Amino acid sequence: MSARMIDNHLLTDDFRNVMRLHFHSRVEFIGTLMEGILAVSADGKLVGANRGALEQLGMSGAALRMHSLTTLFGTTVGALVDRFRSPLATPMPVQLNGGRQFHIHARFNWPVWTSLADALGSVTEPSAGTVTSPAMAADAPMPTAPAPAAAPASAMGNGLAQLRTGDAQVASVVDKIRRVIDRDIPMLILGETGTGKELLARAIHMDSARAKQPFVAVNCASIPETLIEAELFGYEDGAFTGARRKGAVGKIVQANGGTLFLDEIGDMPVGLQAHLLRVLQERQVTPLGSAKSVAVDVSIICATHRNLREMIEAKQFREDLFYRLNGLAVRLPPLRERSDLMALVR
Structure with missing residues (x-):
């Protein structure tokens, strides 16, 4: 993919x-x-x-x-x-x-x-x-992405370089990401809970051209289903009972110009997945209760511990959204399989 x-x-x-x-x-x-x-x-x-x-x-x-x-x-x-x-x-x-x-x-x-x-x-x-x-071209090979420019020295301490602590599996993940960073390719981070998926997402942001813009993280599993739509897309005054006066800016608009990290994307309600897909296709967000759309420019990174392909078969995750998010999929190894535990402890 x-x-x-x-x-x-x-x-x-x-x-x-x-x-x-x-x-x-x-x-x-x-x-x-x-x-x-x-x-x-x-x-x-x-x-x-x-x-x-x-x-x-x-x-x-x-x-x-x-x-x-x-x-x-x-x-x-x-x-x-x-x-x-x-x-x-x-x-x-x-x-x-x-x-x-x-x-x-x-x-x-x-x-x-x-x-x-x-x-x-x-x-x-x-x-x-x-x-x-x-x-x-007949029999042409698949094109490969040019090697990205080296990360600025100021970012080396906080970006992907800090993840190179001696584990070969993690090093392979970092190498794959470096080849596509800043190419507007959405990334999907797979791995068990506690493997450092958000840490990797933040490192990608730090090494990207968007480093000086916002990094906004949303845990789709921790927000109640009744509130997650308002949290992501924002809302206008009076959009629903209990809404703040003057409304609220959604997480997607907050991330405009930067990176939106959707953690545990597999826990997002199916109905909301269609709304998110529309935003990704049109690059516009319509807050709840509003008739006006807001243009957004965000880099998307998602993460999950679930098997999304099995969820697609079970009609619990949209196939079209999966293909939209699955630009580059990388898997972080569980801690029990890593060879750099001493370095992590230090």
């Missing part, structure tokens, strides 16, 4: 100045690790694709390069700009020539308030004959 997340992130980075089509046969999987992503140039050529796109379309990179936006999905760049110029636009159903149906959502960074002609003129197209997406 981490390789798929990195693949998606690299493709989005490489093609930030062209249109990107996010699609899946099931609309609820758009925006998750399972979605396909296609990069489309201003004239409708398909110039990039992730692994998920090739798998869903059942095509090789060479076969996909033979198509354009029109021949594949039966639509045009102009039509997609018109439909998705609004941030509230819903995914559009499309059908391939063979009858297979997908839902697509277009994202683009050029100013949609200008004319389409101006927008098309502002896009830099790849040179002819150049393979611009690793996934579209």
Whole structure:
């Protein structure tokens, strides 16, 4: 799953100045690790694709390069700009020539308030004959993330470096995290109670570019089910009986610009999971009792001691939320398996 997340992130980075089509046969999987992503140039050529796109379309990179936006999905760049110029636009159903149906959502960074002609003129197209997406190159290996810059010296004492106390399992976890830190990849920390999941989350925050912004921790298991929604999303004055005058700012908004750590995410009520998924997809929070949304920019780190895959099978945890949170999953060993207990005691 981490390789798929990195693949998606690299493709989005490489093609930030062209249109990107996010699609899946099931609309609820758009925006998750399972979605396909296609990069489309201003004239409708398909110039990039992730692994998920090739798998869903059942095509090789060479076969996909033979198509354009029109021949594949039966639509045009102009039509997609018109439909998705609004941030509230819903995914559009499309059908391939063979009858297979997908839902697509277009994202683009050029100013949609200008004319389409101006927008098309502002896009830099790849040179002819150049393979611009690793996934579209025949037999191309999965891209790997570049090595992150070394942590600032001032942060070395409080960040991930402090966790290197001689245990090989923990060192492996730290190495994996360093490869994806600051790449907007959500992390899921697994492990028994007492293994130091929050300590690891704080260390990740300290070594990230968000270190000077808030780190907000929420233990989903310790907040009563009737209060956790108000605690996370905030509320307006009079939103419910007993609400504070003037309302309260939720934990997600408090973490804006920084890191939100959701401990024991497996204990979050199923109904609230849908609300959280919407926030992660839209990057907006609507406090209880309010009609206005607040834009948020947070890095998400979650932790749990539960087996989320078993909970998905039991319908106790949403599968789409799991794929949204499971960008990089790491497991901390229990204390009884660690070889650095003396160092921890000291």
